[in-house]
Amino acid sequence: MPILLGSIADDYTGASDLANTLTKNGLSTVQTVGIPDPSLVLPDVDAVVVSLKIRSVAAVEAVAAATEAERWLRERGAAHVLYKICSTFDSTDAGNIGPVTDALRKAAGNDVVLVTPAFPETGRTVYLGHLFVGGQPLNESPLKDHPLNPMHDANLVRVMARQSRGTVGLVDLATVSAGAGAVKARLEALRAEGATAAIADAIFERDLETLGQVALQAPVSTGASGLGLGLARALTRSGRVSSATAATADVIEPVGGLCAIVSGSCSKATLRQLDVAERSMPVLRLDPERLLAGPDAISEAISWAGERICSSPVIIAASSTPEVVSRLQSQYGREASGHAIEKATATIAAELVARGVRRLVVAGGETSGATVDRLGIPAFQIGPEIAPGVPVLRTVGNTQGDMLLALKSGNFGGEEFFMEALAIMH
Numbered sequence: 253m254p255i256l257l258g259s260i261a262d263d264y265t266g267a268s269d270l271a272n273t274l275t276k277n278g279l280s281t282v283q284t285v286g287i288p289d290p291s292l293v294l295p296d297v298d299a300v301v302v303s304l305k306i307r308s309v310a311a312v313e314a315v316a317a318a319t320e321a322e323r324w325l326r327e328r329g330a331a332h333v334l335y336k337i338c339s340t341f342d343s344t345d346a347g348n349i350g351p352v353t354d355a356l357r358k359a360a361g362n363d364v365v366l367v368t369p370a371f372p373e374t375g376r377t378v379y380l381g382h383l384f385v386g387g388q389p390l391n392e393s394p395l396k397d398h399p400l401n402p403m404h405d406a407n408l409v410r411v412m413a414r415q416s417r418g419t420v421g422l423v424d425l426a427t428v429s430a431g432a433g434a435v436k437a438r439l440e441a442l443r444a445e446g447a448t449a450a451i452a453d454a455i456f457e458r459d460l461e462t463l464g465q466v467a468l469q470a471p472v473s474t475g476a477s478g479l480g481l482g483l484a485r486a487l488t489r490s491g492r493v494s495s496a497t498a499a500t501a502d503v504i505e506p507v508g509g510l511c512a513i514v515s516g517s518c519s520k521a522t523l524r525q526l527d528v529a530e531r532s533m534p535v536l537r538l539d540p541e542r543l544l545a546g547p548d549a550i551s552e553a554i555s556w557a558g559e560r561i562c563s564s565p566v567i568i569a570a571s572s573t574p575e576v577v578s579r580l581q582s583q584y585g586r587e588a589s590g591h592a593i594e595k596a597t598a599t600i601a602a603e604l605v606a607r608g609v610r611r612l613v614v615a616g617g618e619t620s621g622a623t624v625d626r627l628g629i630p631a632f633q634i635g636p637e638i639a640p641g642v643p644v645l646r647t648v649g650n651t652q653g654d655m656l657l658a659l660k661s662g663n664f665g666g667e668e669f670f671m672e673a674l675a676i677m678h
Contacts, residue, residue, distance in 0.1 A: 254329025256487055257299040259480065260321045260356075261336040262314070262348065263617040264624050265642075265661040266477075267303035268632070270336045272643035273477040274299045275634045277484035278493055282648065284631045285624055287324045292630050292649045298493050299484075300325065305621035307338065308401060308590075311347035315355040322356055332468055333360070334483060338617075339369045339376040339476035340390065340663075341383055341408060342401040343415065350415025353449055353474045360471035363443045366423070366435075367412060368463060370454035371478030373640055374664070381409040381422045381451045394520050394663070408451045418448025425453040428462055435466045454478065461485050477641065503635030503646040506678060507654045509610025511565035512557065513670055516597040516619030518571050519662030525615070526569050529670040534560050535567040540580055543570060543596040544589060550596055554603045561609070565674055568604075570597050571615070590618065598622035605652060611677040613658045613670060620659040627652070638673045639665040 257279065261267030264285070271283040279298040287302060288294065302321040306314035322333055335349075335356055343349045349367075357365050370378045375386040383406050385393035390406040405411050413420040421442040427434045435452070442450050452463050464482020467473035473483070487493055513529070515522055526535060536556050542549040557566045570593050572580075580589045601612060601623040614620045628651065635644035635656075641664045645657045656677040660669065 253296040255298070255300050255325060256330070256492055257332055257334070257483060258325030258328070258330030259299065259301045259334040259336050260318050260325070261301055261303050262307040262338070262352075263305055264303045264621040265617040265659045266336055266338055267301045268643055268645060268659045269641035269661065269664070270477045270480045271301045271632075271634045272637055272641060273480045274301070274484045275643070276637065277481055278488040279484050281634050282631055283634060283645070285629055287321055288630055294631060294648070298487070300328070300330075301336070303624075305625065306348060306352070307342060308618070309348070311351040314348040315351050318352045319355050319359055322359055331471065332483065333472055334480060335472065335474040336480065337369060337474060337476060338661075339371045339374060339478065340385055340393075340403065341369045341411060342403065343411070344401055345414045347415050349474065350412055354417050356472045357448060362470055362472045364421070364439045364447055365449045365472055365474055366439065366452055366463060366467045366470070367408075367449050367474040368452040368454050368479055369408070369476040370460065371476045371481075372454070372456060372460075373478070376476065376478065377455050378408065378451065378453045379425055379455060380453065381424075382406045383408050412449060412451060416449060419446050421445070421447040421450045423450050423452040425455060425459070428453055428459045432462050432465045435462060439466070449474070457481065503633050504644050504656065504676060504678075507610045507656055509655075510561050510608045511611040511674055511677070512561060512601075512604045512609045513565065513567040513613040513615070514597050514601045514604070514619065514623065515567065515569040515571045515615035516593055517616030517660070517662030518574065518577050521663045521665065522571055522615050523573070524667050525665060525669050526567065526571060528667045529567055532671060533565050533567060535569060538568065538570045540570055540572050540576065540589075540593055544580065544584055544592050550599055553600050557604060558607065561604070561607070567670065568597075568600055594618050594622040598626040602626045605655070610654070611656045611674070613660065613673045613677075615660045616662050624659070629655075632657070636676065638676055639669055642669075642673075644676055
């Protein structure tokens, strides 16, 4: 069966967020980890989300990976491909949202790519091209202190223009509110002016539905899971979807084994979640500087977990405050320190799985990507939602047997997220 909707996600937690949104809105969905090996048998589904880890790599590397994934999706019938980005537009002036959007546009022959990170359900809205996070302008939100991609400009037209080769326009809220016809007319006017991309305002879900209806008529769009919501609803209304509601109950059939949580996120939300979880389960807070210094801290963490994990779920966290992160980056370099901690947390997660963990929660986008890569998991089925944007995932084609995972973006989930996740992943 041909794929109705393809997506290329720039990190693994974002891919899970999107796959969750598509599933909730009526599309049967599989999330793959990279481009699947030809030997991997995927179920017949409406949508496939190809998870990549390209948000913070060099632009040329991101473009190469995304265009290869786009070819794979087109070969399987995808008429529309969504480049799924973070709802906080995490990126630097060097990319990668602009360069990848430019490359996908060129590959598909698109005139103007519609772009929006809006997702009101998670507090992300766009007005007059400016991104708000929980009511705060992006540059005043905690994202201003993001360890890899600090965001200091809320004007996405400017942000996108600094990354792109072409001109970036705006589809404002008044136009979106006027309906799909008005949006299409605005995009045509921007095309005539030479624009190659357009930031679209969205405040409410009905705005996303309008944008999804328009975007679906073009081969490429760029956005967060909110745009995925609009695309999914447009597809279901078209009558082309094979299943009215994707079944998720089978995904959480028990897998047995031990439980563990590994966190590399330094977001304010995750730090609070760790504080709350520590009241009910053992938490080991790693010293990031020791992780950077050598393997001893990893060995000690595995030993610590081994003494406790048979009687209780455990949490191992390399999460630190923005002040500590800033100091480490100054001392070791932004990329070197980030990659070292990702590698360390992924190593710890893999060792825990080798010791019998079959239910694993990972907090942090980069940490999740490194962990899934280290475990060699090829794909996931999408299960019920733990918190907005975070579903339970069941492995597909995993050589280590069935596992249940939750891959949590740093800012997602309420303060009791970790306990809620373990309760569902029984």
